[in-house]
Amino acid sequence: MEITLTINDRTFKADVEPRLLLVHFIRENACLTGTHIGCETTTCGACTILLDGKAVKSCTLLAVQARGKRLTTVEGLMKNGRLHPIQEAFWEEHGLQCGYCTPGMIMAAYHLLQENPNPSDEQIRRGLEGNLCRCTGYQNIVKAIQSAAAKLA
Amino acid sequence: MAQKYLGQAIKRTEDPKLVSGLGHFVDDIKLPDLHNVCFVRSIHAHARIRGVDTSLAAALPGVVKVFTGEDCRGIGSIPCASSLQGLKVPHHPVLARNKVRYVGEPIVAVVADSLYRARDAAEAVSVDYEPLPAVVDPEQAAAPNSTFVHEEFSDNVAYVWSLVGGDVDQAFKDADRVIKQRMIHQRLVPAAMEPRGVIARFLPGEKELTLWSSTQIPHLMRTQVAIMLGLFENRVRVIAPEVGGGFGSKLNVYGEEALLGFISMQLQKPVKWIETRRENFTATIQGRGQVGDVEIAVKSDGRVLGIRYTVLADLGAYLQLLTPAIPTLTGLMLTGAYRIPNVRMDVTGVFTNKVATDAYRGAGRPEATYIIERAMDLAALEFDLDPVDVRRVNLVSKREFPYATATGLSYDSGNYEAPLKKALKISQYPRWRRHQVKERKKGRYVGVGVSTYVEICALGPSPAMPAGGWESATVRIEPTGKITILTGVSPHGQGQETSFAQIAADMLGVALEDVLVLHGDTGVVQYGIGTFGSRATAVGGTAVYGAIQKILKKGMLLAAHLLGVSRREVQFRDGKFFLKNDPTKSISLQDLALASYTARKLPPDFEPGLAAIYFYEPTNFTFPFGTHVCVVEVARETGTIKILQYVAVDDCGTIVNPLLVEGQIHGGVVQALGQAFMEEAVYDEIGQLITGEFTDYAIPRAGDVPWMQLDRTETPSPVNPLGIKGVGEAGTIGATPALVNAVVDALRPFGVRHVDMPLRPEKIWKLMQKETS
Numbered sequence: 001m002e003i004t005l006t007i008n009d010r011t012f013k014a015d016v017e018p019r020l021l022l023v024h025f026i027r028e029n030a031c032l033t034g035t036h037i038g039c040e041t042t043t044c045g046a047c048t049i050l051l052d053g054k055a056v057k058s059c060t061l062l063a064v065q066a067r068g069k070r071l072t073t074v075e076g077l078m079k080n081g082r083l084h085p086i087q088e089a090f091w092e093e094h095g096l097q098c099g100y101c102t103p104g105m106i107m108a109a110y111h112l113l114q115e116n117p118n119p120s121d122e123q124i125r126r127g128l129e130g131n132l133c134r135c136t137g138y139q140n141i142v143k144a145i146q147s148a149a150a151k152l153a
Numbered sequence: 154m155a156q157k158y159l160g161q162a163i164k165r166t167e168d169p170k171l172v173s174g175l176g177h178f179v180d181d182i183k184l185p186d187l188h189n190v191c192f193v194r195s196i197h198a199h200a201r202i203r204g205v206d207t208s209l210a211a212a213l214p215g216v217v218k219v220f221t222g223e224d225c226r227g228i229g230s231i232p233c234a235s236s237l238q239g240l241k242v243p244h245h246p247v248l249a250r251n252k253v254r255y256v257g258e259p260i261v262a263v264v265a266d267s268l269y270r271a272r273d274a275a276e277a278v279s280v281d282y283e284p285l286p287a288v289v290d291p292e293q294a295a296a297p298n299s300t301f302v303h304e305e306f307s308d309n310v311a312y313v314w315s316l317v318g319g320d321v322d323q324a325f326k327d328a329d330r331v332i333k334q335r336m337i338h339q340r341l342v343p344a345a346m347e348p349r350g351v352i353a354r355f356l357p358g359e360k361e362l363t364l365w366s367s368t369q370i371p372h373l374m375r376t377q378v379a380i381m382l383g384l385f386e387n388r389v390r391v392i393a394p395e396v397g398g399g400f401g402s403k404l405n406v407y408g409e410e411a412l413l414g415f416i417s418m419q420l421q422k423p424v425k426w427i428e429t430r431r432e433n434f435t436a437t438i439q440g441r442g443q444v445g446d447v448e449i450a451v452k453s454d455g456r457v458l459g460i461r462y463t464v465l466a467d468l469g470a471y472l473q474l475l476t477p478a479i480p481t482l483t484g485l486m487l488t489g490a491y492r493i494p495n496v497r498m499d500v501t502g503v504f505t506n507k508v509a510t511d512a513y514r515g516a517g518r519p520e521a522t523y524i525i526e527r528a529m530d531l532a533a534l535e536f537d538l539d540p541v542d543v544r545r546v547n548l549v550s551k552r553e554f555p556y557a558t559a560t561g562l563s564y565d566s567g568n569y570e571a572p573l574k575k576a577l578k579i580s581q582y583p584r585w586r587r588h589q590v591k592e593r594k595k596g597r598y599v600g601v602g603v604s605t606y607v608e609i610c611a612l613g614p615s616p617a618m619p620a621g622g623w624e625s626a627t628v629r630i631e632p633t634g635k636i637t638i639l640t641g642v643s644p645h646g647q648g649q650e651t652s653f654a655q656i657a658a659d660m661l662g663v664a665l666e667d668v669l670v671l672h673g674d675t676g677v678v679q680y681g682i683g684t685f686g687s688r689a690t691a692v693g694g695t696a697v698y699g700a701i702q703k704i705l706k707k708g709m710l711l712a713a714h715l716l717g718v719s720r721r722e723v724q725f726r727d728g729k730f731f732l733k734n735d736p737t738k739s740i741s742l743q744d745l746a747l748a749s750y751t752a753r754k755l756p757p758d759f760e761p762g763l764a765a766i767y768f769y770e771p772t773n774f775t776f777p778f779g780t781h782v783c784v785v786e787v788a789r790e791t792g793t794i795k796i797l798q799y800v801a802v803d804d805c806g807t808i809v810n811p812l813l814v815e816g817q818i819h820g821g822v823v824q825a826l827g828q829a830f831m832e833e834a835v836y837d838e839i840g841q842l843i844t845g846e847f848t849d850y851a852i853p854r855a856g857d858v859p860w861m862q863l864d865r866t867e868t869p870s871p872v873n874p875l876g877i878k879g880v881g882e883a884g885t886i887g888a889t890p891a892l893v894n895a896v897v898d899a900l901r902p903f904g905v906r907h908v909d910m911p912l913r914p915e916k917i918w919k920l921m922q923k924e925t926s
Contacts, residue, residue: 017269024268033181034174036397038346039430043847046346074174087172091164094812097820098646099171100346100397106172125855132847134346134398135646137819137884138855 003067007032008076016063023047025063026073034074034103038132045131048104049073055111057130074103077110085151086110086144095144097135105131109145118149155727158655158665162812165651166665176395179350179367180427187352188217190413190426191271193261193278194436195253198287198506198840199300202251202260202280210263210277215270217420219278220262220412222250228415229381231408233472234619237481240312243303243504245471247381247408247415253282254302254470255508256841257435259408264416264424287506287840291444291467294503302470302504311468311502312477316484318559319495321450324459328450332531337909338441338520340467340834341827342844343513344852347397348428349437353413357421362414363390363676369399369643370683373620374406375675381411382418389414393673396645400824401512402437403645404685405474434845439834440513442467443480447524450495451532455543459495462487462524466502469509475516476509477502478619482517482609485560489525490569490607490778491547496559506840512685514824515885518608526604526890527907530897534906539586540894541577544605548573555871564607564776565878571866572802573605576780579864580800585784593902598787598921599797600899604891607778610805610879611872612686614771622771624688625681626696628657628704629764632750634743636661636668638700641681642693643673647881648813649689653697655809656875660701661742662728679766687879690809691775695873699767708763711749712740714756775870775878779803781822781891787899792918794830794896796859801887803863806870806878814880815863821884822861827853828885829892830912 004013007030014029026035026049038046040059047059050072077084086109089095096102105128112119112127119127124145125138133141170176207219231245249260261278265271286300293299294309302309325331352365362384368374371391379386396403409426417424428437445464449457466480484498529547533540549556551568558564577583582601589599613622625641638653654668671677682688705725712730713720716738724733731739740748745763748754752761784798801818808814831851835844844850869876889910896912897905905920 019269027180031183032174033177036178036347037180037427038348039847041430041846041848044346044430074172078173083169083172090172091168094165094816096168096171097648097816098346098398099167099176099395100178102171103174121860122856125858128855132346132852132854134344134400134824134852135820136816137821137823137861138853138858139819139861140816142855 001064003064005066005069005071007071008073018062018064020063021059022061022063022066023058026058032073032075036100036103038100045108046101046104048107048131050107050111055108074106086148089144089148089151093140093144093147095136095140101131101133105133105141109148112145113149113152117153154659155662157659159659159809161810163651163655163665163810165648166654167648167650178347178395178397179352179365182352182365182394184352184354184423186422188264188266188422188424189268189271190416190424191263191275192259193275193280194432195249195256195258195260197253197282197284198256198289199285200253200282201285202249202253203283204281205261206279207261210274213270213274213277215266216274217264217266219274220248220416222246222248222260225412225415228411231471232377232406232474233476234474235476235478236619237312237314237477240477241306242472247412255506257432257508262412262416264420289505289507289836289838289840291465291503291505294505295465295501302506309504311472311504314481314500316498316560318561319459321459321461321495321497324495325450328458329453330451330535331448332451332528332535333446333448334531334907335446336524336527338443338523339910340442340510341440341513341832342434342834342850343400343402343437343440344433345398345400345402348430348433349403349407350427351410351413352423352425353417354423355417355421361388361390362418363392364410364414365392365394366410367396367403368393369404369645369685371643371673371675372641372680373683374410377406378411378414382414390676393643399645400514401440401516401685404512405438430847431845434850435842436508438473438509438511440510441520442510443520447528449528449532451535453536455532455536455538455546457491457493457532457547460487460493460528462498464500466500467505467510468502469505469507471509473509473511475619476511479510479512479517483520485562486518486521486609487525488558488560489522490549490605491525492549493547494559507836514821515882518882519886519889522604522606522608522886523890526606526894530894531906540603541582544603548605563773565773565870565872566868567607567776567778568866568868569605569778572778572804573780575864575866576782576800576802579862580782580784580798582782596789598789598899598902600785600787600895600897602783602891602893602895602898604781604887604894606887607776608883608886609774610687610777611691611771611775612688613774621682623682623768624692624696625679625766625768626693626700627679627764627766628697628700630704630742630746632747634746636663638668638670638697639678640670640672640693640697641678642689643684644689645684647684647689648810649693652690652809652813653694656694656697657701662726663742687881691873691877691879692769692771694809694877695875696767696769698875699769700765703765703767704763708745710756711759712745715740715748715754771872773872775806775872777803777805777878777880777883779883779887781887783891783895785895785899787896787917789921792914792921794912794917799859800862802865803880803883804866804868805880805883806868807876808867809877817880818863818884819861821882822888823853823858825885825888826858826892829889829910833911
């Protein structure tokens with residue numbers, strides 16, 4: 001099937017199998033490997049991206065479902081060579097260790113802060129319900145999102 | 154040495170690429186003509202393979218070749234590095250022939266030109282199984298009438314191992330009370346967020362096989378894969394790119410690594426396999442898996458005279474790299490932070506029809522700490538003493554170090570009372586005890602759990618290790634004065650690119666940005682051991698220290714020559730060699746490096762260049778310690794546990810970067826919480842893993858986790874010059890008993906003295922259905 005979609009303001013046109021997962025399109029066709037695969041069952045959140053501004057898990061969407069949509073991946077957050085305040089906050093607060101869940105966490109945080117620019121500790125934890133991290137124990141991720149909220153305010 | 158960076162909370166140099174999605178994990182590496190491998194894995198825990206039909210699969214579009222066990226006869230057995238006396242080591246093929254022995258065991262490998270086509274082809278393979286009775290429960294495995302996992306052995310017992318110290322029988326005779334308890338350490342799934350993965354590329358011209366693998370031990374893997382494939386070791390290169398967590402599960406040599414290499418050589422194409430999460434659950438090693446009986450001999454004042462532990466270790470169907478060795482670590486640490494002069498541990502390791510157990514964060518030590526810390530609480534309960542007082546009676550005092558344990562270890566340094574005192578103060582322990590009494594009267598159940606742990610780190614002196622316990626570093630001062638460090642450790646989230654740069658920058662008086670730390674590529678880095686056993690900074694960092702010492706020594710010679718004085722008249726500080734008597738006469742490290750490479754004016758017999766390699770062999774392990782205090786409230790109506798407070802005061806020796814240390818503690822505590830409250834690899838009676846995905850196996854989410862209050866004491870280790878002990882596993886070791894002790898304490902009014910992990914609400918709720926006493 002012919003699809004056209006936009007990822008990080010770049011337009012991609014491709015002829016894809018109907019069964020192709022969106023995450024594979026992003027990683028293989030668009031060569032944007034910052035979006036990771038951790039489970040393929042919509043549980044771990046490593047593949048979280050923004051689809052028309054909303055956080056979705058790209059491992060259980062088909063590429064054809066994203067036809068005509070605007071996608072943002074973690075690579076699209078940096079502007080003019082500068083880290084996005086959320087990325088900066090994850091760095092400053094040591095909100096990552098191995099870094100595998102990080103792109104998904106950052107995209108989930110992006111969406112969370114758009115919905116609620118000043119979230120409480122509990123609201124952040126609830127907002128991250130769909131994202132697993134095995135390294136950090138989440139404490140510094142929560143701190144990073146609080147710090148990012150302050151930066152973005 | 155200037156202390157500009159050491160001890161400071163420096164942001165990690167690793168992070169900018171990781172937060173921007175620009176790091177490269179195995180699956181992110183692109184090679185031309187890269188083909189995909191998928192596996193057909195056993196759906197039975199135990200079965201005879203009557204036949205495998207690959208004809209349909211082989212005929213599908215894009216399929217290059219289908220490999221069965223028969224095709225791979227030439228590949229050696231998957232290695233076990235442990236050499237316990239009398240150990241039975243079954244042949245462990247990369248692809249099963251004739252028989253399968255656990256759900257997930259690979260039988261067929263399919264190679265195709267895309268992932269989707271490889272998956273289609275794997276589905277088209279049909280395997281004709283004759284199911285056999287499965288040996289699932291370790292006690293059943295040890296029974297005389299059990300089915301054998303391996304027909305060539307006369308039973309399922311892989312080994313029997315004992316550790317004896319002191320006179321344990323006498324201790325039990327002298328005791329006022331003997332306390333017994335069965336304790337279960339359930340199997341856990343390490344579940345690194347990045348599953349395993351391998352890319353293999355054989356270059357026929359260069360005769361070089363390169364493996365990109367998500368591993369903690371690239372060099373050990375290179376040696377083992379070369380042996381398995383009959384290749385010269387120096388023609389195999391292993392690269393561990395970004396590795397998305399390991400926790401011990403990637404401290405191994407798996408069949409897929411050698412097999413992918415073999416396939417690439419056969420097809421003369423690069424091939425890739427990325428583990429699915431289902432494969433990760435069923436076919437990557439699991440942790441723990443001990444069922445044991447603990448007995449302690451106690452005096453009425455709480456003094457523990459002796460401890461006995463008789464345990465069955467659930468090894469699984471085959472032995473992976475360190476499978477049999479893990480329970481022996483439990484034995485070594487069984488007496489914990491206490492003066493217990495008499496000890497006996499008897500382990501029986503049994504084969505079961507399940508994937509192998511092996512090292513999972515803590516590896517044998519969380520079991521030891523859990524046993525002894527639960528036992529301390531049982532003793533307190535028996536004599537109606539405060540659990541803190543029982544610990545105080547038994548703790549090794551700071552005057553006793555180095556302390557020789559009954560298990561044969563020498564605890565390097567310690568002050569166990571200090572973190573205990575601090576943790577009690579931060580948590581306001583007496584206040585919680587009063588609160589608990591008041592709340593009970595209102596029908597609310599609050600519990601306080603304490604754990605005063607000690608752990609064994611910095612693995613370790615080579616005679617005590619299966620494959621060398623030293624670590625290596627090369628430090629190069631490049632001609633422009635930039636510093637390159639090649640370390641033999643293989644960090645995958647621990648942050649040594651930063652912490653080693655901190656050590657080097659302070660020792661050499663340069664800016665942190667001038668130091669680059671390279672690791673994880675056997676084509677670049679000298680032989681090394683890797684990252685596991687909380688060893689990277691204590692052992693690997695000391696190797697960096699040693700290499701820099703060598704460079705400075707050499708630099709002094711050249712500096713003296715260039716300044717026209719004798720060696721004794723020169724000193725080095727803040728990046729400059731200068732005259733002791735006249736510091737204005739100096740040469741910078743940068744100028745000296747250039748002079749060493751241009752080599753126009755060198756002392757006689759002086760080797761050009763400014764680089765050094767150092768292999769550091771530790772003389773002892775290190776023994777970090779600390780106190781964790783946990784306060785919980787258990788809901789009578791639902792059995793759910795709410796953590797009201799969590800305090801961790803840890804002492805891991807000298808700290809290079811507090812940010813990294815805190816991160817390690819946070820992560821470790823939460824993995825402990827997973828074990829204590831949520832996680833369990835559940836197999837049914839026919840050996841099916843029924844918690845085989847994240848949808849069924851609960852690892853902690855952000856909302857399950859309390860806010861942790863961290864503090865520390867700092868008791869340097871005398872074992873290495875920097876005084877570092879290590880911290881990677883402290884959380885999983887120290888926290889589990891604090892969490893469980895707290896819940897059991899809360900359940901005391903219900904007559905509960907022990908609950909096996911995981912403490913799921915259903916289990917707790919049932920225990921609370923009795924009348925209160």
